[in-house]
Amino acid sequence: MKAVANAPDAYYIVAETGLDPETRALKDGETFGVFDVLGDIGNGAGQGLYHDGTRHLSLCQLRLTGHRPFLLGSSTGAGGHVLTVHLTNPDLPGDHELLWAKAVMHVRRSSFLWNRTWFSRISIVNHGLTALSVSVDLSFDADFRDVFEVRGAHRPRRGRLVPAVETADGLLFEYHGLDGVTRHTVVQIEPAPIVATGQCRVELTVQPGQRRDVYVAVVCSRTAHPLPLAEQFDEALAQATVAMDRLRSRLAGVRTSSDLFDEWLERSRTDIAMMITQTPHGPYPYAGIPWFSAMFGRDGIITALSVLWADPSLARGVLMALAATQATRVDPASDAQPGKILHEARGGEMAALGEIPFAAYYGSVDATPLFVLLAGRYYHRTGDDTTIRRLWPHIEAALAWIDRYGDADGDCFVEYARATDRGLQNQGWKDSHDAVFHADGTLAEGPVALCEVQGYVYAAKMHAAELAAVLGNEDRGRALRAEAERLRHAFEQRFWCDDLGVYALALDGAKRPCRVVSSNAAQCLMSGIASPERARRVADSVMRDGMFSGWGVRTVREGEARYNPMAYHNGSIWPHDTALVALGLARYGLKHDVVRLAEGLFAAAQQFELRRLPELFCGFGRHAGESPTRYPTACSPQAWAAASSLLVVQALLGLDIDGLNRRVTLRQPRLPSPLEWMRFTRLSVRDAELDLLCERRGDDVGTSVMRRSGDVALITEQ
Numbered sequence: 001m002k003a004v005a006n007a008p009d010a011y012y013i014v015a016e017t018g019l020d021p022e023t024r025a026l027k028d029g030e031t032f033g034v035f036d037v038l039g040d041i042g043n044g045a046g047q048g049l050y051h052d053g054t055r056h057l058s059l060c061q062l063r064l065t066g067h068r069p070f071l072l073g074s075s076t077g078a079g080g081h082v083l084t085v086h087l088t089n090p091d092l093p094g095d096h097e098l099l100w101a102k103a104v105m106h107v108r109r110s111s112f113l114w115n116r117t118w119f120s121r122i123s124i125v126n127h128g129l130t131a132l133s134v135s136v137d138l139s140f141d142a143d144f145r146d147v148f149e150v151r152g153a154h155r156p157r158r159g160r161l162v163p164a165v166e167t168a169d170g171l172l173f174e175y176h177g178l179d180g181v182t183r184h185t186v187v188q189i190e191p192a193p194i195v196a197t198g199q200c201r202v203e204l205t206v207q208p209g210q211r212r213d214v215y216v217a218v219v220c221s222r223t224a225h226p227l228p229l230a231e232q233f234d235e236a237l238a239q240a241t242v243a244m245d246r247l248r249s250r251l252a253g254v255r256t257s258s259d260l261f262d263e264w265l266e267r268s269r270t271d272i273a274m275m276i277t278q279t280p281h282g283p284y285p286y287a288g289i290p291w292f293s294a295m296f297g298r299d300g301i302i303t304a305l306s307v308l309w310a311d312p313s314l315a316r317g318v319l320m321a322l323a324a325t326q327a328t329r330v331d332p333a334s335d336a337q338p339g340k341i342l343h344e345a346r347g348g349e350m351a352a353l354g355e356i357p358f359a360a361y362y363g364s365v366d367a368t369p370l371f372v373l374l375a376g377r378y379y380h381r382t383g384d385d386t387t388i389r390r391l392w393p394h395i396e397a398a399l400a401w402i403d404r405y406g407d408a409d410g411d412c413f414v415e416y417a418r419a420t421d422r423g424l425q426n427q428g429w430k431d432s433h434d435a436v437f438h439a440d441g442t443l444a445e446g447p448v449a450l451c452e453v454q455g456y457v458y459a460a461k462m463h464a465a466e467l468a469a470v471l472g473n474e475d476r477g478r479a480l481r482a483e484a485e486r487l488r489h490a491f492e493q494r495f496w497c498d499d500l501g502v503y504a505l506a507l508d509g510a511k512r513p514c515r516v517v518s519s520n521a522a523q524c525l526m527s528g529i530a531s532p533e534r535a536r537r538v539a540d541s542v543m544r545d546g547m548f549s550g551w552g553v554r555t556v557r558e559g560e561a562r563y564n565p566m567a568y569h570n571g572s573i574w575p576h577d578t579a580l581v582a583l584g585l586a587r588y589g590l591k592h593d594v595v596r597l598a599e600g601l602f603a604a605a606q607q608f609e610l611r612r613l614p615e616l617f618c619g620f621g622r623h624a625g626e627s628p629t630r631y632p633t634a635c636s637p638q639a640w641a642a643a644s645s646l647l648v649v650q651a652l653l654g655l656d657i658d659g660l661n662r663r664v665t666l667r668q669p670r671l672p673s674p675l676e677w678m679r680f681t682r683l684s685v686r687d688a689e690l691d692l693l694c695e696r697r698g699d700d701v702g703t704s705v706m707r708r709s710g711d712v713a714l715i716t717e718q
C-alpha cells in the first residue's frame with residue numbers, strides 16, 4: 001500500500017495489495033493484531049500488532065531451524081479470542097540423509113491479546129523415534145507507523161526510530177514521535193534466546209513423545225512482564241477467557257434447527273464481543289479491523305441498535321460515551337458545532353499532530369439524529385427513565401443542532417457541507433467522494449440532504465416527543481411531533497420520484513433531486529417516514545434484480561451511471577445495509593421480502609471463511625456454484641456486519657420488546673427456508689426473562705413460552 005497523488009480523496013485506502021482473505025484478527029481493548037494463517041506478521045498488507053492507532057510490531061516470523069513450517073490448520077475458534085495454528089516441519093536434508101523426516105514434529109502455536117500484550121506459546125511435540133535437535137527462530141521488527149500510514153498516507157516527516165536493543169530475554173524497540181510521545185515494544189522469550197540483529201533463537205532438544213514449549217510476550221509498553229512467562233501466559237489466558245465469556249453471555253441466546261445458521265449467529269456473537277472496548281462510560285463497539293478499530297459514532301449506534309433486543313447494555317454504553325464526547329463549540333477543523341455527535345475518535349501520532357483531523361472529528365450528518373433515535377428505542381426496550389433523565393440535556397442539544405446547524409436554511413431538511421477541505425467530502429454513511437451523484441453521473445454539489453437522514457430526523461423527533469412526555473414536558477412533546485409531521489410532509493413532496501418508484505438519493509445544494517435508485521431510499525423505511533403505499537413501491541424497486549443481487553441489496557442499482565459492483569459505495573453489498581432494509585420492510589409488513597433478504601445474507605455467510613460476513617463484498621449477481629466476491633480492503637471482523645445477523649432475526653420475527661409495559665411482541669413472525677424452528681433463551685425484559693420457541697407451522701410460525709421468570713407477557717400478531 002502506498003499513497004498516490006491522484007487518490008480520489010485525502011483518506012482513500014490505497015490498495016496496492018489487497019488484504020489477505022485468510023488473515024486472522026485478534027482484539028483486546030485498544031490493542032489489535034492482524035496475522036497470516038501461520039500466526040506470523042509481515043507477509044501481507046495491514047498485518048501487525050497495533051495499539052492506540054500505532055503499529056507496534058511490523059514483523060514476527062517463525063522458522064524451524066531456518067525453514068518455514070507447513071500449515072496444517074488455523075482458527076480463532078468458537079471463543080474468538082485465541083488464535084490456534086497447527087504446523088509441522090518440512091523435510092530437512094542433511095549431507096547424506098534426512099535430518100528430519102517430513103511431519104515428524106507437531107507445532108501448536110497459541111496466541112491471544114491481553115492488557116496491551118500479545119502472548120504466544122509455541123509447543124513442539126516429537127512424534128518420531130529419535131531425539132530431534134531444533135532451533136525455534138523468531139524474527140522481529142517494529143516500524144511504529146500510524147495506522148493511516150499503513151493504509152497509504154504519506155508523511156513528509158517522521159519521528160526517530162531507535163535501533164533495536166538486545167536484552168537478556170529478547171528485544172526492545174523504541175520510537176520518539178513528533179508528538180513528544182516515546183513508544184516502546186518489548187519482546188520477551190522463554191527459555192532465554194540467543195539474540196542477534198533482530199533475530200531470536202531458542203535451541204531445543206526434543207525427545208520422542210516429548211513436548212517442549214517456547215513462550216513469547218510482546219508488550220506495547222516499556223513495562224516488561226516478570227518471568228516466568230509460562231505462569232504469565234496461563235494467568236492472562238484465564239483472565240482473557242473470562243472477559244470474553246462475560247461479553248458473549250450478555251447477549252440473549254439464539255439456537256435454530258440449522259447448524260450452519262447457528263454458526264453464523266455464533267460468529268456474530270463472538271465478533272461483537274471482540275469488537276467491544278470498555279470505556280469510562282460503558283461498553284462501546286469499535287468499528288472494524290484493521291482500518292477502523294476506533295470509536296465511530298454512526299457505527300456504534302447502528303451496532304447497538306442491531307443488538308438492542310439481545311443486549312440493551314451496549315446501547316446504554318454507546319449513548320453515554322457519545323453524550324460525553326458531544327461537541328460544545330464551533331470548530332471548523334473538526335467539523336464540530338454545539339450538540340453534534342462524534343463521527344470518530346483516533347489515537348496515534350498523526351491524530352495528535354493534527355495531520356489528520358480525526359483525534360475527535362464530527363463530520364457525519366447522521367450520527368446526531370441516530371443518537372436521539374437510539375435513546376428513544378433504548379427507553380422503549382428497557383423503560384430505563386433514570387438513564388434518559390441523565391441523557392436529556394444531550395438529547396436537547398442534539399435536537400438544537402438538527403434545527404440550527406443541520407437545517408441551516410430552514411427548509412425542514414438536514415444537510416451537510418464540510419467546513420474545510422480537510423474534512424470528509426460526503427458525510428453520510430456512504431462517505432466516498434463519488435457516492436452522491438445525479439442520474440447522469442455528475443457529482444452532487446452541497447449542501448447535500450440525504451434521503452435516509454431525513455428519515456432518521458423524523459424518527460428522532462418522534463422518539464424525543466415520547467421522551468419529553470415521559471419527563472413531564474407534554475408541550476415539548478407536542479411541538480416535536482408537529483415538527484416531525486412537517487418534515488414527513490415536505491419529504492414526501494420533495495424526495496419522491498414517482499417514475500422510479502423510490503425516494504431520490506439526495507437533494508443537492510440547488511434542491512435538485514439526485515434521481516438514482518439506491519439502498520438509501522430503502523433505509524428510509526426503518527424510520528416510518530414513508531407512507532404505506534410508497535413503502536410498498538420502494539420494496540418493489542429494491543427487490544428487483546438490478547438492486548437485489550441474490551446475496552443482498554446493492555448500494556445503487558445496476559445500470560446507474562456510477563454503478564460498479566467493485567466500488568466501495570456504488571454497487572457493492574454491505575450486510576448492515578441489507579439488514580436495515582429488512583428491518584424497514586418488516587415495519588411495513590412486507591415479510592416475504594424480509595425472508596428473501598435473510599436467505600441471501602445467510603447464503604453469503606456460508607461462503608465466507610469462519611461464517612463471518614465482512615464489512616462489504618462485491619455486488620456481482622448470485623449464480624449457481626459461485627461464491628460472493630470479496631472486496632479487497634474490507635474490514636473483517638466489522639461490528640455492524642457482525643450485528644447484521646441479529647438485526648435480520650429481529651426483522652424476520654417482528655420482534656419488539658416493550659420494557660415499560662413488560663411485554664414481548666412478535667409481529668407476523670416468519671422463518672427462512674432452511675429453518676424449522678428458532679429458540680431464544682435469556683430474553684430479558686427488565687427484571688424478567690423468557691425462553692421462547694418459534695416453530696414453522698405450514699406458512700405461519702407458532703410461538704411457545706418454554707420458560708418464564710418474572711412478570712412479562714408474550715403477544716403474537718399474525
